[in-house]
Amino acid sequence: MSNTALLTRPATRHLRAVEDVAPAKPAAPAPAAALPAGTAPRGFALYVGIDEAKAAADGVSLSVLVEALRRTIGELAPHAETYATVALAPAGAGGRDVDVVRLALHEPSAVARTKQDEPADDHVPGGVTIDISRRRVHIDGEAAPLTFKEFELLQYLVLREGRTIERTELVSSLWSHAGDDEAPGERTIDVHVRRLRSKLGRYEDIVRTVRGIGYRFDRHADVVIRYGHGTPSPDRF
Template sequence: MSTNALLERPSTTRHLRAVTAPTPQLAPEPAAAAPPRAVPTGTAPRGFALYVGLDEAKAAAAGVSLGTLVDAIRRTIGELAPEAETYATVALAPAGAGGRDVDVVRLALHEPSAVARTKPEEPIDDEPIDGGVVVDISRKRVLIDGDSAAFTFKEFELLQYLVLREGRTIERTELVNSLWQGATEDEAPGERTIDVHVRRLRAKLGRYEDIVRTVRGVGYRFDRHADVIIRYGHGTPSPDRF
């Protein structure tokens, strides 16, 4: 079956619907606006891409097909935002290609950060820095005033997570869910334990501890700082925005 036929075949089974709440008895209060997400200067969001990792066999086991899912998503978007334009394509990969389905899809569709992971590493500038903090994401290390800081793996992950989401306040629950994915209930820390991790992180940052800011009652944020240099490299994680 051709790719076009797969995408254009009408669904006769089921499709997603926009979820609507029952009519309230009282007028609801306006929903709180989502917190602003930092975007690079000179750019503006124009849409989004949703990568779905699912082969035909897994779809069939769920009682659907890729064409059914595409049709369902389009119908839902049409109900929620009639002015939205949509385009769908199927990601084709060599039979038997290993790896997670969603990673294979991202690479097949040339998603930039997925493609970057397959390229050779570029030479990294090792010019010594006399003062300030260097967050070297490509080598997973932190230099403070030219010396390597003894960060644990989790401490570096925590700092990296904030750095890659510059300007955005990250709630404690998000940090737990993102940095302890797959952990059991006993292994995952409580929200207040995150405060302990942050205190230890700041202690190792020394006089630069204020690069990790506390937003009272919410969580933590990293803002652009004159004393901080970020060294990226191929394979740097893409900051998920949703």
């Protein structure tokens, strides 16, 4: 089931709050006591539950909904920055769509209310098992000793399966909080990939080199990916 974290009306009639709704008084800032000490609001998240079939029944698509809301935000707040992602859940997952989305995207109150985790499935088949939710990788039943950064690198490629990722993107995404003197050079990525491949053993070819560009994750029959409650797909929009 795919769900998007953004929702509005179709692009041809997207929200026009300034024109269609009587001007409202600016919202008063939240009382200081309502916020944890030392914090300040920096934005908001809108969780929306709707799968592709329901969107199609309404005559739209998820991408149309996202772009319509982005245009509305651009009209109302030109300085706002937006980011859209899709919440993935196992096919046939029960419950309300919006609750599935909140849990998949790890919304704090949704996670806090969900204490009854699914029974752990510790059976690990042969081949490669990449467990995104538990941040573990097994090779032929044995835990692979990946470092934090090696797992981050593998996960980044897995979530973009089949797409070639340039070295510059890997640096800017995986070392986004590093200073200029801490971020690795593009060739350092090659070292990380080489070490990751060495730990993948005979399955090293699932991380492929695209000469002159970067790297790509290619899944085959020996690879199993576990997403748990859901893993955001950053490439959808």
